[in-house]
Amino acid sequence: MNASLTDSAALGRRIRERRRALGATQQSVADSCGVSRKFINELEAGKNNSSLGLALKVMGVLGLGITAAQPQSQNAKDYGREFAATLAAKDYRFALRLIGDYAASSVADGRPSLTSVPRIDDADYLVALAAITRWIATTTGSPAPGWSLRTKRSEAPIFPAEKIHPVGSRMKELIRQGTPPDLAAMNVWIRERDLATV
Incomplete structure (x- = not known):
């Protein structure tokens, strides 16, 4: 084995x-x-x-x-740096797209690309990225990076889409129904289908 x-x-x-x-x-x-x-x-x-x-x-x-661990794909990005720059610029629309890109790329590589804690100032996004990283690890059957396991669950629900526009209660319920358990456990709410298509 x-x-x-x-x-x-x-x-x-x-x-x-x-x-x-x-x-x-x-x-x-x-x-x-x-x-x-x-x-x-x-x-x-x-x-x-x-x-x-x-x-x-x-x-x-x-x-x-x-x-040997699978090598990163030729198209691998430094997602930590990308998220830091995007969030520093408060470009939440692009940050939401970047979540989908990060999830899809990592699943294609067979493991989470964010192996170390990203240096970002947005606490909600840090928890969201930890939850997504755990989901990627579960989906690919790879180990979750330690930083994602050490990140604590958010006390308040995190809906990353709310950084762009208000999300009504009916839409929140739909998002909750489609959120994978790894994200829900961290109180982060993003539909699984949106992780690769945001």
Whole structure:
């Protein structure tokens, strides 16, 4: 079984998932590999100080291999910079289109393109981008970047379209009905069909 890995945390999660799926304990894997249980614990926790050779040995015992992550497409953009410039200019119409472009491009690449937190001042858009990034990860079966997982849910509902024009209660209900669970969990409301066509 191969694992597509992007960082030590993803490797640790994958090893823990596989160990649990096999019904093995950290100690039994450690004994099979000739390492301490502490090493297995730190490896599963994604600590960067783990030996690559020993990590590969653990993966071998668990039947895991490594595959290269998919490269970004030739058309990949620096979406963090694009969103920062667009929102700084308060061009919300283009920002809404950029959401669709980001979602479609990332799904085509098989993983979220925003791998680090975008440097934007608009808190609502930051939560919206985190929610969309989580949706992309779920849709593509890839790991969600840590920044998107650390971003907290909005207390107030976020409808990005409201930055352009008022959205009535009837339209809000339609948007809510078509919003994917990853976005709804963050209190961000965008229809799934609009993510690629905004």
